[in-house]
Amino acid sequence: MSSVVTSRAAPTNEATTVSQESKVIRDKDTPIDIDIPDNYVSWTLKNQKVRPPISWDNWWKELNYLSLSILTITPAIAIYGALTVPLRWQTAVFSVFYYFVTGLGITAGYHRLWAHRAYNASKPLQYFLAMAGAGAVEGSIKWWSRGHRAHHRYTDTLLDPYNAQEGFWWSHIGWMLVKPRRKPGVADVSDLSKNEVIRWQHRWYRTLIIGMGFVLPTVVCWLGWGDFWGGYVYAGAARLCFVHHSTFCVNSLAHWLGETPFDDKHTPRDHFITALCTVGEGYHNFHHQFPMDYRNAIKWYQYDPTKWFIWVCSKLGLASHLKQFPDNEVKKGQLTMQLKRLREKQEGLTWAPDSNDLPVVNWDTFQEQATKRPLVVIAGFIHDVGSFMDEHPGGRHLIAKMIGKDGTTAFFGGVYDHSNAAHNLLSMMRVGVLHGGMQHGLDDKRVPPAQRLRVARYTELSSPYASSTAASDYEGMLG
Ligand SMILES: [Zn+2]
Ligand SMILES: [Zn+2]
Numbered sequence: 253m254s255s256v257v258t259s260r261a262a263p264t265n266e267a268t269t270v271s272q273e274s275k276v277i278r279d280k281d282t283p284i285d286i287d288i289p290d291n292y293v294s295w296t297l298k299n300q301k302v303r304p305p306i307s308w309d310n311w312w313k314e315l316n317y318l319s320l321s322i323l324t325i326t327p328a329i330a331i332y333g334a335l336t337v338p339l340r341w342q343t344a345v346f347s348v349f350y351y352f353v354t355g356l357g358i359t360a361g362y363h364r365l366w367a368h369r370a371y372n373a374s375k376p377l378q379y380f381l382a383m384a385g386a387g388a389v390e391g392s393i394k395w396w397s398r399g400h401r402a403h404h405r406y407t408d409t410l411l412d413p414y415n416a417q418e419g420f421w422w423s424h425i426g427w428m429l430v431k432p433r434r435k436p437g438v439a440d441v442s443d444l445s446k447n448e449v450i451r452w453q454h455r456w457y458r459t460l461i462i463g464m465g466f467v468l469p470t471v472v473c474w475l476g477w478g479d480f481w482g483g484y485v486y487a488g489a490a491r492l493c494f495v496h497h498s499t500f501c502v503n504s505l506a507h508w509l510g511e512t513p514f515d516d517k518h519t520p521r522d523h524f525i526t527a528l529c530t531v532g533e534g535y536h537n538f539h540h541q542f543p544m545d546y547r548n549a550i551k552w553y554q555y556d557p558t559k560w561f562i563w564v565c566s567k568l569g570l571a572s573h574l575k576q577f578p579d580n581e582v583k584k585g586q587l588t589m590q591l592k593r594l595r596e597k598q599e600g601l602t603w604a605p606d607s608n609d610l611p612v613v614n615w616d617t618f619q620e621q622a623t624k625r626p627l628v629v630i631a632g633f634i635h636d637v638g639s640f641m642d643e644h645p646g647g648r649h650l651i652a653k654m655i656g657k658d659g660t661t662a663f664f665g666g667v668y669d670h671s672n673a674a675h676n677l678l679s680m681m682r683v684g685v686l687h688g689g690m691q692h693g694l695d696d697k698r699v700p701p702a703q704r705l706r707v708a709r710y711t712e713l714s715s716p717y718a719s720s721t722a723a724s725d726y727e728g729m730l731g
Contacts, residue, residue, distance in 0.1 A: 288438055314430050316428060370543075398441045506520060546576065604680050622656035
């Protein structure tokens with residue numbers, strides 16, 4: 253009896269200790285996704301509570317009025333202002349400059365530094381980026397990065413807060429205008445919670461967006477060249493609209509326009525126009541493949557001012573540990589896509605039958621058949637040259653005299669060393685294989701040039717293990 257009590261008590265104590273221990277650890281630094289189940293995505297998609305579909309009866313209850321106000325009042329001020337306040341050149345130049353400053357706050361700061369940890373930034377640079385990013389009025393670093401990490405982790409699923417599968421306008425702006433239809437998939441941001449700059453920005457966020465979004469640009473234009481209203485309208489409101497839609501394009505345009513040079517599993521794409529619109533975030537196919545790389549564009553001539561900014565900061569000693577994926581792995585991705593496209597081209601062409609597809613015919617049958625139709629043997633294959641005799645550039649007579657004969661030597665240089673194109677074309681006239689005609693030394697002549705290098709799936713390649721069968725056959729023959 254006592255043993256039963258003991259055996260009961262022991263596991264209970266142990267379980268308590270373990271749970272207390274794990275609780276202590278979890279309270280400190282444990283990432284939020286430490287013990288999510290392996291089937292997290294499918295389980296969540298099935299069981300998560302979602303908001304009802306938006307309809308005429310409920311749309312006013314489903315709107316996100318804060319975002320809606322920011323995203324409608326700002327352009328309204330900009331449009332009204334543009335019609336009533338003349339644009340001075342100093343204000344125009346400053347507005348463009350400030351567009352890049354606040355844009356970089358998002359691309360170099362929020363995105364590449366904090367959401368992806370693509371490099372390390374010194375404290376002064378971090379404060380600069382946190383303030384510049386606040387001037388773009390897109391939420392705090394922590395909120396933004398949490399959503400963006402979910403976007404990468406659950407790309408093209410309903411757990412991606414700006415899922416491109418739901419359409420261009422949804423991923424561009426729609427997702428912000430209504431209350432989130434479901435909670436974005438789990439993504440850990442415990443590293444960001446520990447960062448003093450991020451905590452500082454979070455605490456002062458409202459002051460910062462007003463200060464950096466409107467007060468600073470207005471004051472600069474006012475004190476600089478006496479253009480208070482121009483500063484407010486152009487460097488404040490109009491510039492903010494451009495920054496908003498520029499960065500929104502990373503979620504919409506970058507998942508819609510362009511090529512997929514690294515992977516075509518998901519929607520992200522590379523395009524120069526997207527790069528132009530987004531301060532260099534347009535090489536989004538690369539970015540989703542190699543998200544921790546500080547670059548989006550890997551070629552020097554591609555437009556990626558965010559990369560150039562980070563690089564210059566590193567030269568000035570403000571940034572360090574710029575991460576780059578190994579070039580070897582980047583090239584593998586590119587090659588995979590190139591081979592895939594070549595394979596599609598290859599499958600779109602008609603190829604010559606090989607010896608397994610053709611009847612094997614002995615010399616006597618070949619001779620007999622050649623009296624009825626124009627057959628020529630070349631490199632062990634029997635070809636029906638009837639449709640080609642009149643087209644032969646060297647003249648009909650050269651083919652006619654080879655009918656019923658082996659023209660291998662004549663074809664491969666004895667009379668004329670035929671081109672690759674000629675050899676490829678010849679292979680399309682194959683109708684049979686001559687029994688015993690595949691002598692050694694003809695190997696490269698049996699395979700038409702266009703088929704010597706081909707794109708094959710791994711399942712079509714003979715594996716090194718397959719040779720064991722051949723070896724046992726060989727031994728069998730010897731035996
Ligand atoms: Zn994306
Ligand atoms: Zn990203």
